[in-house]
Amino acid sequence: MSITVVGSVAFDAITTPFGSVEKALGGAATYFSVAASYFTPVRIVGVVGEDFGNEEMKIFEGRDIDVSGIEKVDGAKTFFWRGEYGYDLNVAHTKDTQLNVFADFRPKLGDLHRDPDILFLANIDPDLQYDVLQQAGRPKLVALDTMNYWIESKKPSLEKLMRSIDLMLINEAEVRQFSGEANLIKGAKAILSYGLDTLVVKRGEYGVLMFHDDKVFAVPAYPLENVFDPTGAGDTFAGGFLGYLASRKHMTEGELRRAIIFGSVVASYNVEAFSLDKLGKISRPEIEARYRAFRTLTHFDDFELEA
Amino acid sequence: MSITVVGSVAFDAITTPFGSVEKALGGAATYFSVAASYFTPVRIVGVVGEDFGNEEMKIFEGRDIDVSGIEKVDGAKTFFWRGEYGYDLNVAHTKDTQLNVFADFRPKLGDLHRDPDILFLANIDPDLQYDVLQQAGRPKLVALDTMNYWIESKKPSLEKLMRSIDLMLINEAEVRQFSGEANLIKGAKAILSYGLDTLVVKRGEYGVLMFHDDKVFAVPAYPLENVFDPTGAGDTFAGGFLGYLASRKHMTEGELRRAIIFGSVVASYNVEAFSLDKLGKISRPEIEARYRAFRTLTHFDDFELEA
Numbered sequence: 060m061s062i063t064v065v066g067s068v069a070f071d072a073i074t075t076p077f078g079s080v081e082k083a084l085g086g087a088a089t090y091f092s093v094a095a096s097y098f099t100p101v102r103i104v105g106v107v108g109e110d111f112g113n114e115e116m117k118i119f120e121g122r123d124i125d126v127s128g129i130e131k132v133d134g135a136k137t138f139f140w141r142g143e144y145g146y147d148l149n150v151a152h153t154k155d156t157q158l159n160v161f162a163d164f165r166p167k168l169g170d171l172h173r174d175p176d177i178l179f180l181a182n183i184d185p186d187l188q189y190d191v192l193q194q195a196g197r198p199k200l201v202a203l204d205t206m207n208y209w210i211e212s213k214k215p216s217l218e219k220l221m222r223s224i225d226l227m228l229i230n231e232a233e234v235r236q237f238s239g240e241a242n243l244i245k246g247a248k249a250i251l252s253y254g255l256d257t258l259v260v261k262r263g264e265y266g267v268l269m270f271h272d273d274k275v276f277a278v279p280a281y282p283l284e285n286v287f288d289p290t291g292a293g294d295t296f297a298g299g300f301l302g303y304l305a306s307r308k309h310m311t312e313g314e315l316r317r318a319i320i321f322g323s324v325v326a327s328y329n330v331e332a333f334s335l336d337k338l339g340k341i342s343r344p345e346i347e348a349r350y351r352a353f354r355t356l357t358h359f360d361d362f363e364l365e366a
Numbered sequence: 367m368s369i370t371v372v373g374s375v376a377f378d379a380i381t382t383p384f385g386s387v388e389k390a391l392g393g394a395a396t397y398f399s400v401a402a403s404y405f406t407p408v409r410i411v412g413v414v415g416e417d418f419g420n421e422e423m424k425i426f427e428g429r430d431i432d433v434s435g436i437e438k439v440d441g442a443k444t445f446f447w448r449g450e451y452g453y454d455l456n457v458a459h460t461k462d463t464q465l466n467v468f469a470d471f472r473p474k475l476g477d478l479h480r481d482p483d484i485l486f487l488a489n490i491d492p493d494l495q496y497d498v499l500q501q502a503g504r505p506k507l508v509a510l511d512t513m514n515y516w517i518e519s520k521k522p523s524l525e526k527l528m529r530s531i532d533l534m535l536i537n538e539a540e541v542r543q544f545s546g547e548a549n550l551i552k553g554a555k556a557i558l559s560y561g562l563d564t565l566v567v568k569r570g571e572y573g574v575l576m577f578h579d580d581k582v583f584a585v586p587a588y589p590l591e592n593v594f595d596p597t598g599a600g601d602t603f604a605g606g607f608l609g610y611l612a613s614r615k616h617m618t619e620g621e622l623r624r625a626i627i628f629g630s631v632v633a634s635y636n637v638e639a640f641s642l643d644k645l646g647k648i649s650r651p652e653i654e655a656r657y658r659a660f661r662t663l664t665h666f667d668d669f670e671l672e673a
Contacts, residue, residue, distance in 0.1 A: 076548070146548035241383070241453035243571075244591045264550075265572040266586065277663050279573065279584035284551045316666040350669060356584050357664055359623040362657055 060199070060305040061100065063172045064091050065191050066181025066294075067161060068105040068129060069138040073333060076146055077287050083334035084118055085140065087181035087204070090291035093338055094298025094325045096122040097346060099305040102172050104128035104191075108136040108160045118339055128172050132160045148289045148330075149263040168194040177305045179297060180224075182206050185216040192223060200310065202226040202301055204293070210237050221253040228297055230261045243268075244275075257315065259300070261293050269319050276316050281327035281353065288333045292326045295338055299325035324349045367506070367612040368407065370479045371398045372498050373488025373601075374468060375412040375436060376445040380640060383453055384594045390641035391425055392447065394488035394511070397598035400645055401605025401632045403429040404653060406612040408605075409479050411435035411498075415443040415467045425646055435479050439467045455596045455637075456570040475501040484612045486604060487531075489513050492523040499530060507617065509533040509608055511600070517544050528560040535604055537568045550575075551582075564622065566607070568600050576626055583623050588634035588660065595640045599633045602645055606632035631656045 071085030092101045100123040107115075107129060119126050141155035166187060174196035180188040182204045192201060201224040209217055210233060221227065227250065231243060238246035243260065247270050251258050258270040264286075266279040300322030307314050324346055329338040378392030399408045407430040414422075414436060426433050448462035473494060481503035487495040489511045499508060508531040516524055517540060528534065534557065538550060545553035550567065554577050558565050567575040571593075573586040607629030614621050631653055636645040 242591055242593065244589045248591075262572070265569070266584075268586075268589065275589050275663055276666070277573075277586035277589065278666070279575075279586060282551045282575065282582050282584065284549055284555075286549065313667055317669050320666055321669075347669075354666075354668065356582055357666075359583070359585070359627055359661075359664075360620055361661065362624050362628075362654075 060176030060307075061102065062095060062177040062179065062301060062305040063102045063104065063128075063168070063175035063195070063198075064088050064095070064179040064181055065104040065166050065168075065188075066091065066179075066183060067138050068103075068107050068111065069140055069161075070110075071290060071334065072139070072141040072155075073288055073290055074143045075148065075288055076144070077285075078333065080288075080333045084115060085290060085334060086138065087291075087294040089118065090294035090329070090335065090338065091179060091181055091298040091301075092124050093118060093122065093335055094295040094322075094329070095302030095305070096124050096298075097325065097341070097343070098299070098302035098321065099123070101125070101302070102128060102175065104166050104168060104172055106130045106132060106160045106164045106166075109133050111137045118335060125171065128169060135160045142290065144289065148286055151290070166191050166194075174198065176200070177202065177301055179301055180204065180220075181294060181297075182209075185209050185213050185220050189216065189220050189223070192220070200225050200301075200304070202228065202297070204228045204297060205233070207233055207236055218253065221250070221255065225255065226257040226259065227255055228259045228261060228293065230263070230293065234260055259319070261296065263289070263292075267296070267319055267323060269315065271312060271315055274312065276319060278319055278323060278353070278357065281323060281349065281356065283327060283331065286330045289330050290334070291338075292330050295329040296322040296326040298322070320350055320353050321346070323353065367483030367614075368409065369402060369484040369486065369608060369612040370409045370411065370435075370475070370482035370502070370505075371395050371402070371486040371488055371605075372411040372473050372475075372495075373398065373486075373490060374445050375410075375414050375418065376447055376468075377417075378597060378641065379446070379448040379462075380595055380597055381450040382455065382595055383451070384592075385640065387640045391422060392597060392641060393445065394598075394601040396425065397601035397636070397642065397645065398486060398488060398605040399431050400425060400429065400642055401602040401629075401636070402609030402612070403431050403605075404632065404648070404650070405606070405609035405628065406430070408432070408609070409435060409482065411473050411475060411479055413437045413439060413467045413471045413473075416440050418444045425642060432478065435476060442467045449597065451596065455593050458597070473498050473501075481505065483507070484509065484608055486608055487511065487527075488601060488604075489516075492516050492520050492527050496523065496527050496530070499527070507532050507608075507611070509535065509604070511535045511604060512540070514540055514543055525560065528557070528562065532562065533564040533566070534562055535566045535568060535600065535607075537570070537600065541567055566626070568603065570596070570599075574603070574626055574630060576622065578619060578622055581619065583626060585626055585630060585660070585664065588630060588656065588663065590634060590638065593637045596637050597641070598645075599637050602636040603629040603633040605629070627657055627660050628653070630660065
């Protein structure tokens with residue numbers, strides 16, 4: 060199945076307790092498309108400035124990623140984010156955001172990007188996401204990401220959008236922020252009530268909860284001794300998750316669960332190095348090996364209570 | 367197999383956002399023994415004051431719990447703890463602690479309590495725990511719980527103890543506190559290096575990690591819409607975990623994992639009501655049903671990457 064992602068392509072400057080990088084490749088659509096390309100062809104819609112050259116475009120080369128939807132604006136600069144993490148790698152502290160070309164980004168879907176089987180609306184202004192949705196035709200599955208900033212500043216726009224899509228990815232704190240519920244399960248149900256089929260709650264180092272068809276699926280994150288940079292983990296997860304789903308014939312509960320594991324696998328690799336340094340270099344055997352490691356991590360048998 | 371627990375029997379006053387109780391039954395050994403008794407006979411060693419009467423002792427009746435090791439001190443009062451929780455139920459705020467009879471508690475193991483197959487040293491002064499261990503003979507498995515207070519005030523005593531036992535239960539923040547490692551996996555390995563076979567890391571609403579034989583097992587907590595009172599969740603978990611193990615012939619990796627699930631099951635029931643109001647009233651079919659619900663919550667199949 061085909062998959063189109065609309066979102067940011069960016070430069071990031073990142074400082075963690077383990078080092079720092081200046082002007083590293085980043086952006087939700089970048090992480091998403093590289094992760095998804097391990098499973099399925101991807102079409103990316105975004106915008107960059109003239110500082111995003113052939114060197115930067117190399118991340119998309121040699122993969123099944125169509126970049127014809129990346130618009131390049133002359134005389135302007137690429138979206139830039141500067142962030143810092145302390146020892147609690149679950150919390151990013153934004154130090155600087157320069158929208159640059161992103162300030163006037165009005166995504167236009169070409170023929171190639173319309174009517175995808177799966178459409179991923181990466182985190183941008185929900186009004187723009189809604190506009191993309193209007194252009195997209197009839198995808199089988201529309202998935203949405205957002206952030207605390209939009210929940211606070213544009214909740215009605217977000218609510219309108221949520222009534223028109225199938226699946227939402229959101230982090231734990233945002234569930235509580237959106238719903239006003241301290242209890243995560245109640246908060247998730249409040250969000251599902253907008254008409255979503257599936258809700259995926261990202262919990263950072265604690266893994267993922269998926270709500271689908273009155274069932275909950277929970278998976279821990281892969282235990283890692285070295286987490287260097289959590290930037291892009293959520294978008295990488297979304298890429299593995301939706302990329303795997305796009306590679307399958309049916310979206311059954313079983314496939315959704317496997318997709319959650321593949322998303323967790325690629326996200327676990329991603330945080331082991333800065334930027335896309337590791338995500339860009341993993342192999343199919345590595346992905347399969349860590350999927351099996353997730354089975355070993357979580358498997359337990361049924362019981363017989365009689366001794 | 368037999369199991370002996372040494373620890374506190376107490377009165378708690380608890381306030382949560384969902385209500386409050388005054389002088390409710392509590393204490394680590396109380397929660398532990400009731401939880402373990404669903405799986406195996408338990409012998410409890412503790413101390414109470416004269417305010418702990420027949421009414422209070424009823425919690426142990428009708429179960430396979432031997433209470434001959436509960437010493438009653440005339441003219442003195444039972445250990446008392448007052449705590450509050452905000453909406454973040456992972457964090458208890460201690461408002462008052464009255465040691466009372468606990469101030470002079472020097473546990474003495476009788477013939478019945480010595481040489482158990484499993485000995486659980488619930489959270490008390492590590493010097494006392496060491497003294498109990500010297501009296502205990504040769505248990506097959508000695509399991510230890512502790513708390514941040516002892517890590518800060520009596521780390522050398524705790525370290526001596528850790529070199530003499532098999533299994534330790536500890537919460538996530540205490541792993542970081544004890545080891546000085548921000549990364550949980552590195553911190554766990556540092557603790558295992560004292561010679562422990564098994565380390566169980568409790569993560570509250572995020573579940574449990576078990577480290578055993580170079581393998582990690584991770585299980586999420588059961589998703590609950592109504593968590594009323596997390597008091598005793600850790601000791602209840604320990605009771606289900608060790609109680610199940612005591613009911614089995616062998617302590618294989620598979621049995622340890624099933625034990626983690628049974629611990630999680632009883633802990634999930636315990637937090638659904640104040641004090642032991644729910645824990646004291648669950649049934650074997652309820653325990654089995656929630657074990658199976660944990661399977662549904664966490665199960666995923668192996669993959670076939672070919673479409």
